[in-house]
Amino acid sequence: MPSLARRSFSRRLAWALLLLSPAMFAVNMLMARYATFVPPNALALGRWLGVALLLLPFVWPRLVRHRHALSREWPDLLLLGALGMWICGAWVYIGGRTAPALNIGLIYAASPILVVALGRLLYRERLTAGRLAGIALCLAGVAAVFAKGRIGNLLSVEFTEGDLWIAAASACWGVYSVLLKHRPSALDPLTRLCAIAFAGSLVLLPFAVGEAVLWHGPDFTDWRTWVSWLVLALIPGVGAYGAFAFCIRELGPSVTSVSMYLGPLYVGILAWIILGEAPQWYHFVGTALVLPGLFLATRSPAKGA
Template identity: 90%
Template structure:
């Protein structure tokens, strides 16, 4: 009997992964000096290089499974690493972090809807109530406690990129759960990172030829790649993949509602922006909402 069961570990990572994803949202606004496709390629190539020494024996052992699963790996790489990577960085050049968080906060609804539509997953009254509470909490944070602020949010061209990335994130989550794989979550993540890097490569080359390439002599470029590879790369995607496998996409995706709250905390720590009363209101709504939305349905119900 392990000291910590896989399911208990998954519940712990469920609360931690949104904080690691929040680092990516902050970096999308900060690292505008690195071309977006190059930023995504550096991130995911770094993830693959970090994981390869640990998963190489398993990749060799499952080489026949890799041969069968390569179409799925390329599709997941295109969705999770190119669309949900480079497109977020493109959108972050003209879209405030507030808008990024607001649009991404809607992605769990798509995951739950796709799970219900495609795979007949249970959508109980408790889950619906939990999602409603989570949405209300996120709205309270973004509106700063005033409804008229929420309606006055101005959407930019970059919001379209973020909306497309958010939609594909929902597809990525559902496919990750429902496409069978012989690989464990960490090994599969490495394989998807390699596939995503292959998808990103031609776009990065074209970006460098048409506009500009990354400045390899700038230490900030390398720092961004390393941070993105470790925290929202290996850390966030690894935790998310593990939670998807243990808890399912509908349950796991709802944890993304914590993202805006973590962004607020990180902004406080790094930028000195103290939380306001509406952050507390948002937390008071989101946390019970998460409990209701992720609570498994009663047996026989």
Template identity: 50%
Template sequence: MASSSLGFAESRQRRTAQVLLFVTPALFTANMLLARATADFIPPVALAELRWTGVVLVLLPFCGRELWRNRAALRRDWARYALLGLLGMGICGAGVYYGAATTTATNIGLIYAVSPVIIILLSRAMFGERLSRRQGLGAALALTGVLVIVLRGDPAALLALSFSTGDLMILGAAISWALYTVLLKRWPDPLGVQARLTAIALAGAILLLPLLGWELASRGAPHFDLRTIATVVTLVLVPGVGAYATYSYITEHLGPSRTGLLLYLSPVYTAVLAWLLLGEAFALYHWLGAALVLPGLFFATHKPKAT
């Protein structure tokens, strides 16, 4: 009976993770939209520092006791938290904000579409993880849908692409995110999702401080008006607490390779949000891309029941 109950709980957690797989990209998309919208009034390192410090302040009341109980483990594994903070909050925080100011949305979408492939390669090279043929075909289908969207249905657009310093920063952030995802799953941790995110976010915020000092000396502090405060609050709650917590949950129950596939949904969600918020047209290639991405994600993440 206990074994049956445990199996039911695990099955329910997997189903929850599969649902969150389609919700989390929308939370991450908010980060990129705000990064591009605020490039002229909030410096990138300050934006990353405010985001992750805010995440720590929001989560600490809920998991402070758990962190205190596990203080011995935190001292023992401090280097792991520091590395995860550097990868997930430092490079993928300030790095993305720097890159977003100097590259195009098409290039960002195309570069980040490679992240799931990098995750799969790292998982296989570092830990021997493999995807089934069915899951591999689903990943290929989803990648095809992403390319349809970012190239606007025109394969010839590949020949017109040019790459800048911002593109290299985005590529570095994509590689950093892939490594963060793999290590997040493979490193055992006694903490729950909220407490672990708090510890990693605190490490990332601390590691950003030297770079923040340089930025404040060279560019000055951001002006704190209502617009700045609203931006920071949104970043803390939506792509900060919300996106990273759900991403950690999905990684725990589906594994890094399948979790990384959710990045394929970002171009789809970006197009939908631009249509809803900015009044941009939702073109035929958006529908075609979504028609490829959504079933591709299903095949790549859903394991058929054994018969």
């Protein structure tokens, strides 16, 4: 009976975290807009080094036990660190200096369409009519945000610099997700995240140093710098990734993946409340296209279809 009660509690907790984890991921988009006083590469380095150090005491025995696997997998870890922590980290913070938080959320929300496309191209995963329709809707939604609701903007390619940085990071997030799924690893998800976070920190270090020499470095005397690093490491770092992994274990990947559809909604609400960035009419159009498009694009094909 105690084990049944524990199992029931775990599932209830998972359902609660399913609603909470997209909000924790959304904090990263808000911090990209708020923490502009920290240089972007330094902001990403502080976040992911913080994640690695926070996870290290919990996963150290497993890292030692799998040290031979680490020596085999280090090229994958460096590649994943470069994609997930440098490009999908620092580039988001660069784009966040000019792109509104809701733009970031909507453009990033469409990244699963690249996961679907790469899965088809590289691993022959099925691409159904529903998925094709979903991809078309997602592209239309992102185009509406890019063009600010005006076809003329889209035809003349008048995109903001921040939007393009976010789009590049979103595309690399799709590549990162595909590699994370299909590259074999002897490490469990949390231990692998710690290893990738350390690898990403190594990739970020020379960029952060170069940024400090050529532009300026973080102000270590400013308490806001340390708070920004801590918030990013705890909430969209350890908190969001840990909650997501827990939900996958308790509820399965198909149910857990539905939570990504809440991301733009949380980003829009939090950006409005905290940053005062009121959504524009074209954000609603983009959301109305992206969310059902995500559902169709990422839905598993019916058996026998």
